[in-house]
Amino acid sequence: MNKAIFLDRDGVLNSDTNGYPHKPEHLSLAKNAREGMKLLSNLGFKMFIVTNQSGVGLGIYSREDFRNFTNALLKEIGDVDDVFACFHAKEDECECRKPSPKMLHDAARKHNVELGKSYVIGDQDRDIQMGKYAGCITVFVSSGAFGTEKSTGRSADYIASDLRDAAEWIAENETKKPE
Numbered sequence: 751m752n753k754a755i756f757l758d759r760d761g762v763l764n765s766d767t768n769g770y771p772h773k774p775e776h777l778s779l780a781k782n783a784r785e786g787m788k789l790l791s792n793l794g795f796k797m798f799i800v801t802n803q804s805g806v807g808l809g810i811y812s813r814e815d816f817r818n819f820t821n822a823l824l825k826e827i828g829d830v831d832d833v834f835a836c837f838h839a840k841e842d843e844c845e846c847r848k849p850s851p852k853m854l855h856d857a858a859r860k861h862n863v864e865l866g867k868s869y870v871i872g873d874q875d876r877d878i879q880m881g882k883y884a885g886c887i888t889v890f891v892s893s894g895a896f897g898t899e900k901s902t903g904r905s906a907d908y909i910a911s912d913l914r915d916a917a918e919w920i921a922e923n924e925t926k927k928p929e
């Protein structure tokens with residue numbers, strides 16, 4: 751079975767300053783995102799993006815905008831194995847929107863992932879909650895939405911200052927675990 755890193759997108763890989771980043775001009779990399787991705791890509795994990803994109807459900811932008819923005823981002827920081835997105839608005843009461851763990855379970859089924867040996871990295875408490883529901887190890891990145899009421903990081907296994915710090919902790923944590 752595979753081990754995976756599930757990355758939140760906005761606030762972890764790219765900055766989330768304008769609320770719904772979706773245009774080329776909104777793309778600015780999060781602090782140390784490129785360095786973090788480089789470290790993570792050497793650890794032997796499958797890499798996935800798992801993201802809520804309610805801006806689509808709200809009619810603010812299209813799925814094509816989402817794809818174009820994500821592809822432009824990945825060109826900057828390195829590719830991932832797959833991208834999972836919830837396009838619903840909160841009001842849709844769908845099954846996939848974080849903190850639901852459905853996207854993790856879908857990814858695990860599709861890519862043969864052992865969730866208990868996998869990590870979720872996010873900048874909001876709903877990312878951490880999703881990871882906990884699925885039995886993953888959770889890392890909170892405080893350079894994202896930290897400080898707002900939806901983002902305390904308090905229940906995460908580790909609070910990282912940015913993606914590079916998260917990657918370094920994961921590398922360290924992996925060396926401690928018996929196979």
Ligand SMILES: [Mg+2]
Pocket residue numbers: 758759760761762766872873874894
């Ligand atoms: Mg985020």
Ligand SMILES: [Zn+2]
Pocket residue numbers: 836837838844845846847
């Ligand atoms: Zn959804």
